[in-house]
Amino acid sequence: MNLLDIRNLSIELISNGKNIIAVDKVSLSMKEGEVRGLVGESGSGKSLLAQAIVAVLDDKWHVHADRFHWRGIDLLRLSMPERKAILSRDIAMIFQEPMACLDPTTTVGEQLAEAIDSSQLSGFFWQKQQQRRKAVIKLLHKVGIKDHSVCIKSYPHQLTEALCQRVMIAIALARRPILLIADEPTAAMENTNQGQIFRLLSSLNQLKNMAILLISHDLENITHWTNTITVMYSGQFVEAGTTEQIFSKAMHPYTQALVDSSPMANQHLPAKSRLMTLPGSIPILQHLPIGCRLGPRCPRAQQDCVKAPSVSNFHGHKVSCHFPLLLSPKAKKSKLQKAKSQKLSKVSND
Amino acid sequence: MTELLKVQALTKSYQQKGYWLNRKRITVLDSVSFTIEAHKTLAIIGETGSGKSTLARLLVGAEPASSGNIYLNGQELKSGSYKHRCQHIRMIFQDSGTTLNPSLTIQELLDEPLKLNTPFNEKKRTELIRMTLQKVGLLGDHMNFYPHMFSGGQKQRISLARAIILQPQVVILDEALASLDPSLRSQMINLLLDLQQQMGLAYILISHNLGIIRHFSDEIMVLSQGKVIECGNTQEIMTKPQHKTTQKLMLNQSFQLRVKNRYKS
Numbered sequence: 209m210n211l212l213d214i215r216n217l218s219i220e221l222i223s224n225g226k227n228i229i230a231v232d233k234v235s236l237s238m239k240e241g242e243v244r245g246l247v248g249e250s251g252s253g254k255s256l257l258a259q260a261i262v263a264v265l266d267d268k269w270h271v272h273a274d275r276f277h278w279r280g281i282d283l284l285r286l287s288m289p290e291r292k293a294i295l296s297r298d299i300a301m302i303f304q305e306p307m308a309c310l311d312p313t314t315t316v317g318e319q320l321a322e323a324i325d326s327s328q329l330s331g332f333f334w335q336k337q338q339q340r341r342k343a344v345i346k347l348l349h350k351v352g353i354k355d356h357s358v359c360i361k362s363y364p365h366q367l368t369e370a371l372c373q374r375v376m377i378a379i380a381l382a383r384r385p386i387l388l389i390a391d392e393p394t395a396a397m398e399n400t401n402q403g404q405i406f407r408l409l410s411s412l413n414q415l416k417n418m419a420i421l422l423i424s425h426d427l428e429n430i431t432h433w434t435n436t437i438t439v440m441y442s443g444q445f446v447e448a449g450t451t452e453q454i455f456s457k458a459m460h461p462y463t464q465a466l467v468d469s470s471p472m473a474n475q476h477l478p479a480k481s482r483l484m485t486l487p488g489s490i491p492i493l494q495h496l497p498i499g500c501r502l503g504p505r506c507p508r509a510q511q512d513c514v515k516a517p518s519v520s521n522f523h524g525h526k527v528s529c530h531f532p533l534l535l536s537p538k539a540k541k542s543k544l545q546k547a548k549s550q551k552l553s554k555v556s557n558d
Numbered sequence: 559m560t561e562l563l564k565v566q567a568l569t570k571s572y573q574q575k576g577y578w579l580n581r582k583r584i585t586v587l588d589s590v591s592f593t594i595e596a597h598k599t600l601a602i603i604g605e606t607g608s609g610k611s612t613l614a615r616l617l618v619g620a621e622p623a624s625s626g627n628i629y630l631n632g633q634e635l636k637s638g639s640y641k642h643r644c645q646h647i648r649m650i651f652q653d654s655g656t657t658l659n660p661s662l663t664i665q666e667l668l669d670e671p672l673k674l675n676t677p678f679n680e681k682k683r684t685e686l687i688r689m690t691l692q693k694v695g696l697l698g699d700h701m702n703f704y705p706h707m708f709s710g711g712q713k714q715r716i717s718l719a720r721a722i723i724l725q726p727q728v729v730i731l732d733e734a735l736a737s738l739d740p741s742l743r744s745q746m747i748n749l750l751l752d753l754q755q756q757m758g759l760a761y762i763l764i765s766h767n768l769g770i771i772r773h774f775s776d777e778i779m780v781l782s783q784g785k786v787i788e789c790g791n792t793q794e795i796m797t798k799p800q801h802k803t804t805q806k807l808m809l810n811q812s813f814q815l816r817v818k819n820r821y822k823s
Contacts, residue, residue, distance in 0.1 A: 249739035399766055400806065425739055469743070470740060470769060479793075480751055482748050490709060
């Protein structure tokens with residue numbers, strides 16, 4: 209059974225009369241114990257999507273979806289308090305920039321103690337203080353901080369960024385979530401620390417069977433750690449499939465461009481040669497192109513691209529493009545004919 | 559080929575505040591020496607606190623060095639001589655969004671270094687600004703815009719325009735590519751490579767991303783705790799790192815490569 213099943217989720221920004229669709233009909237599903245990467249450049253709405261899942265967006269954002277199921281429960285039918293009760297029990301999120309997200313005025317130990325649910329503690333009221341402290345220490349050990357006594361007493365600014373990130377993960381783990389959403393857990397971190405954080409997350413995934421949604425702007429950084437990847441561009445769904453499929457058999461021109469533009473994936477290129485790029489820059493929210501939002505930058509764009517493409521499924525490899533790559537000419541022809549016949553039948557029906 | 563920039567035994571140390579007896583000196587850079595030629599790129603890698611950014615600041619003259627010499631074309635740069643230095647050594651910072659003054663138009667921004675360093679009149683300066691903007695892939699008319707009207711990638715191009723407008727010989731990129739999105743980053747790399755060929759620039763690239771370093775640089779210098787632990791040709795160091803710290807740096811990157819190797823085979 210799918211852990212999380214989202215179909216056609218849209219997020220709209222209501223601003224004086226004119227609505228902007230920041231996320232346009234994105235589908236996302238997660239299985240138990242899966243590590244899924246969510247990749248998109250800035251402004252692709254990946255963080256918005258994550259915030260919509262944990263329902264922390266404020267009133268100016270309108271979220272609606274065709275289906276929003278969490279372990280078979282339809283969350284859209286529940287009232288907000290009920291929904292939040294379920295979400296806070298099962299889902300935890302690590303936010304971007306750990307330094308900025310921790311409270312600078314209280315010690316790390318207090319913040320951790322706050323996150324521990326009192327229902328986890330058994331015993332009389334005079335024992336609870338002691339138990340809470342033990343639980344805090346245990347959590348710190350779990351995320352690989354050995355020197356707990358120093359860490360508990362210090363304020364966030366006294367710790368390094370990697371340690372702060374570990375503390376954030378510890379806070380997220382306090383309620384033993386089933387799904388962990390990690391929003392750019394290693395942004396602006398150097399390689400050694402990046403590796404440590406990713407290794408910690410993957411060991412949690414393996415030991416606790418915890419599903420992880422790993423959000424990143426860079427495809428090359430996360431391919432080693434994920435089972436499946438979803439790619440987004442400018443608020444639209446682009447492609448989803450296993451890491452292997454996305455990386456070696458990309459069907460969408462955008463994914464292909466992402467893979468081609470990474471110098472790490474193209475080691476065979478001679479040094480100092482030109483890299484493949486897409487022309488232009490990412491559209492801003494106020495001036496989104498109609499139809500497929502990649503249209504103006506896409507090397508394969510044709511007239512049909514002014515209409516938003518529907519998602520087609522090739523053996524679990526979902527792609528949202530009118531002209532996907534790797535289709536043999538025959539298949540393309542048959543697709544065109546199909547479309548034509550559909551149009552004809554529509555006309556005759558009218 | 560003669561060397562363009564030569565750095566000899568550059569050292570930087572700070573005096574820690576404290577009482578008279580337990581005052582400590584912290585050495586951030588410990589006698590670093592290297593040379594760069596025109597058309598070449600030197601990459602500097604190292605962990606945080608290894609002194610990479612301090613080295614960049616010393617080279618542009620934002621801070622005086624404790625000891626050591628910097629020679630540009632055989633001529634020594636002293637810590638007071640900013641006039642000469644700022645024309646030939648320029649720097650691009652990590653976050654282009656915060657390093658451009660939001661209250662000035664692009665023309666005013668780019669005019670500043672020209673006013674201070676060149677004898678050109680206004681007409682000549684405007685023409686030069688227009689040409690430089692076109693060189694970095696923007697339009698000449700963009701000079702009446704304010705920085706907030708540009709996207710992140712375009713802002714980084716404006717920082718680049720500000721760096722190259724004085725026809726420098728050395729450009730220092732302090733994590734200048736880290737904050738860009740992948741598709742814009744490869745555009746920027748292409749642009750930097752083109753400019754290097756056209757103008758004969760030497761780059762000093764400070765970066766974490768070994769993929770970019772492998773693609774972009776000719777030589778690598780590895781810093782650890784202010785000391786140079788390894789220095790040499792990019793290909794050689796990437797394939798056969800000698801020092802333990804370098805090996806550790808390379809190992810962490812190799813995690814991200816395994817899928818790609820499978821793809822190749």
